Amino acid sequence: MAEIEAIARMVNQLARLPGVGRKTAQRLAYHILEMPEDQVRELAVAIFDGKKKVKLCPVCGNYTEGKLCAICRDSQRRRDIVCVVKDPRDVNAMERMRDYNGLYHVLHGVISPMDGVGPDDIRIRELLSRLGEGEIREVVLATNPDVEGEATAAYISRLIKPLGVKVTRIAHGVPVGGELEYTDEITLMRAFQGRREL
């Protein structure tokens, strides 16, 4: 069916999505061809409208359909603590734990010289200008516990500490429900170093 250009184009576009190989893209394309036209329209519109309507919150960088995001707008939340995360998905993860009541700052990336991403390519400047307003007293660095996440946390920490703001890092350790036997050495070392008196 390679000669049908409209199908080939659909397959090519779908195959650009992450985790979608050519075979999967073909399967999806044929499924879409079998769907009723109004359902296909709904799918295409949902994709395009979603992209068009969803903006970044000018304060924290989280996704929003309005001007400020729902969290920045929420007057019930503490404004003196900010949790710094890599991307909006991490905001979701933090919100799922239902234990944090402060604000967020979404970096939209982490420092990664290998990928050509420097400090100016992520929203660090915006974080500094938020801190300049003087309301924030603690910054919790919640980037991932991988090389780039650690480096980004260390970089931001060095930058912020001189401003007299408390800077904390989320704890590393054995995951709840995990087993020591299957925990890698570095995590175990971090868990040991981070031990607390009971």
Add this chain to the structure above:
Amino acid sequence: MAEIEAIARMVNQLARLPGVGRKTAQRLAYHILEMPEDQVRELAVAIFDGKKKVKLCPVCGNYTEGKLCAICRDSQRRRDIVCVVKDPRDVNAMERMRDYNGLYHVLHGVISPMDGVGPDDIRIRELLSRLGEGEIREVVLATNPDVEGEATAAYISRLIKPLGVKVTRIAHGVPVGGELEYTDEITLMRAFQGRREL
């Protein structure tokens, strides 16, 4: 992020695709939000245009962007033999073997009483009317070797044979490169029954 309706709608729509669960749909949605807007437009347009532009060939039922499909249009192909398949994907599979030079007839389904699909719900009537034109001398039934495919082949065979047309079924047997040891009994039985003198 459940409160952002445009994202929720995108996730819901993507989750309706086959093999795409909620987690995958979320991953795809967030990826789409990070894509440049013109790339997202290309994706949405490719999906919707594909669906709108691709029609069924009025003769064989295969997909086509024009009126007749490329195979029905091709004057180099034999017009006296028709290979009956379940859906357009099977046409692709047959064409990949590069050994068949006749026409196709796409049923768009197989008889399956369990799913409420009867003989009138698939393109059997259209096959009979093609046979009525008198040019076709052999019908190769190439539906899948599963229960529904076999039942559909048997049904069509009974219907066509009285018309004096040669009806054949693709051979079942041990797949090339397969091993006897790992071949199921029914396939092995079919392979044995279909043995040929060398």
